Amino acid sequence: MAGKVVAILGATGVVGMQMMQCLEERKFPVSRLVPLASERSVGKTVRFCDTDYPVQLATPQAFAGVDIVLGAAGDTQAAELLPQAAQQGAVCIDNSHAFRLCDDVPLVIPEINKQDIACHPRNLIANPNCATIIGLVPTWPLHQAAGIKRMIVSTYQAASGAGMPGLNELVREHRALNAGQDVGATDPFAYQLAYNLIPQIGGFTEENYTSEELKMQHEGRKIMHLPQFCVSCTCVRVPVMRSHSESITIDFEKDISPEEARAILSEAPGVKVVDKPDELVYPMPLDASDQDLILVGRIRRDLSSPRPERSLTFWCCGDQIRKGAATNAVQIAECLL
Ligand SMILES: NC(=O)c1ccc[n+]([C@@H]2O[C@H](COP(=O)([O-])OP(=O)(O)OC[C@H]3O[C@@H](n4cnc5c(N)ncnc54)[C@H](OP(=O)(O)O)[C@@H]3O)[C@@H](O)[C@H]2O)c1
Incomplete structure (x- = not known):
């Protein structure tokens, strides 16, 4: 299976770091990882599949060529950046509250409603609240x-x-x-x-x-x-x-x-x-x-x-x-x- 370019918005946080571990454990086909965070993290690296990746500043330009974005930042960053990533062709799966209740964004727990994933007209899919x-x-x-x-x-x-x-x-x-x-x-x-x-x-x-x-x-x-x-x-x-x-x-x-x-x-x-x-x-x-x-x-x-x-x-x-x-x-x- 062809690998995907996967960006993680909020790669230095609790959820972002866990996402990298899950991608690795589940052998998700990643051809290139793009870890994104705030200015505070530029200069740091994150480790994925035995490779250190430099953390990049999360800007709209950082999503060029990205296939999938996993969103692990706050509501404000998600609302600002993910629609811009989606417009550039990336499908964004977001963990914040920003899009969960939008009618044109599916909200999915795969064990319950994975059929809803098929229709994501804005290239946005929301992850529900953890509880x-x-x-x-x-x-x-x-x-x-x-x-x-x-x-x-x-x-x-x-x-x-x-x-x-x-x-x-x-x-x-x-x-x-x-x-x-x-x-x-x-x-x-x-x-x-x-x-x-x-x-x-x-x-x-x-x-x-x-x-x-x-x-x-x-x-x-x-x-x-x-x-x-x-x-x-x-x-x-x-x-x-x-x-x-x-x-x-x-x-x-x-x-x-x-x-x-x-x-x-x-x-x-x-x-x-x-x-x-x-x-x-x-x-x-x-x-x-x-x-x-x-x-x-x-x-x-x-x-x-x-x-x-x-x-x-x-x-x-x-x-x-x-x-x-x-x-x-x-x-x-x-x-x-
Ligand atoms: N923690 C949970 O159990 C949990 C469960 C379900 C959903 N969520 C949701 O998942 C999201 C992430 O939560 P978290 O617990 O992982 O939070 P966190 O540990 O505080 O991590 C936040 C991440 O967002 C980044 N960030 C902050 N400001 C930014 C900016 N201006 N531009 C780009 N990136 C920025 C941080 O980067 P820096 O390190 O550079 O600041 C960090 O990577 C939130 O929407 C949260 O509600 C969390």
């Missing part, structure tokens, strides 16, 4: 079996969900506290995260939900082609380095037992059932890290439901840098091939 991907990969096969009515989610999101600055901040706070010092000013989090939980991710919007909390419903409707999909979500930042966890309760249209759900999920793509409570076996972020499957366990009836035979509660964990971002983008790129 949306981790929650919907196991929810989709259950929906196909029993029809989802409503969903209640609480997320437990790792520090690295806030990128390299989030990762560095949690390490810094631990070091300061272990040295008996005050953590001082915190950034990018509003409060100390070490030994704490912060029940806010994103800014507050409608009805006092945060922007992050509304993504599961808005993006889920588009991905699953379910305009009535209803979610109440609470997003919490937790002092975990990597991998998001979610507690999910779903009311269904039809009866579905925990045993049926376990059987369905054990066959579902992208999912691994980890559910032996008697042996203290359940998903945890440490076990979900550095691999691509969404681990699902603690599957049980929702005893508070008026119809517990139509309601399930479960817990899932997934590596938000891999399946929640880089792997999902590379899977989309593989579909393009």
Whole structure:
């Protein structure tokens, strides 16, 4: 297969670096890598397939001759640069929020709606929010079996969900506290995260939900082609380095037992059932890290439901840098091939 010229916008960040690892692991046919970042990174190199590549400044000209762009920068850089890359003929698969809800940009989790990739009139394809991907990969096969009515989610999101600055901040706070010092000013989090939980991710919007909390419903409707999909979500930042966890309760249209759900999920793509409570076996972020499957366990009836035979509660964990971002983008790129 002919190799592709692949640019990574944001190659020095948490997601960008993971993208290079995923491309290499999955043997994606790359004929030339174009790592792009801000002025801060010009002069640095990134390593890909045993070769050091100099990081280039992300400008519109940098996309000349590029076949595929994997976007791993913020909303502002994506909104400014990716349409210009797309106009030059590159297909852009973006991880930011910039294009996710645009009608003419497919929003794709390959396990759910890879058929949507075929129509990308603007040469732009969006990767969903990481918590949306981790929650919907196991929810989709259950929906196909029993029809989802409503969903209640609480997320437990790792520090690295806030990128390299989030990762560095949690390490810094631990070091300061272990040295008996005050953590001082915190950034990018509003409060100390070490030994704490912060029940806010994103800014507050409608009805006092945060922007992050509304993504599961808005993006889920588009991905699953379910305009009535209803979610109440609470997003919490937790002092975990990597991998998001979610507690999910779903009311269904039809009866579905925990045993049926376990059987369905054990066959579902992208999912691994980890559910032996008697042996203290359940998903945890440490076990979900550095691999691509969404681990699902603690599957049980929702005893508070008026119809517990139509309601399930479960817990899932997934590596938000891999399946929640880089792997999902590379899977989309593989579909393009
Ligand atoms: N972290 C996650 O778990 C996760 C999951 C899903 C989606 N996402 C999304 O993925 C994107 C990247 O997130 P991240 O966590 O990897 O962030 P990050 O670690 O902070 O990395 C940001 C990247 O963007 C680059 N960048 C910043 N300003 C730029 C500019 N003006 N021009 C060009 N490049 C610039 C940075 O380059 P410098 O090093 O030169 O500053 C760096 O390579 C974001 O849209 C984020 O919302 C993240």
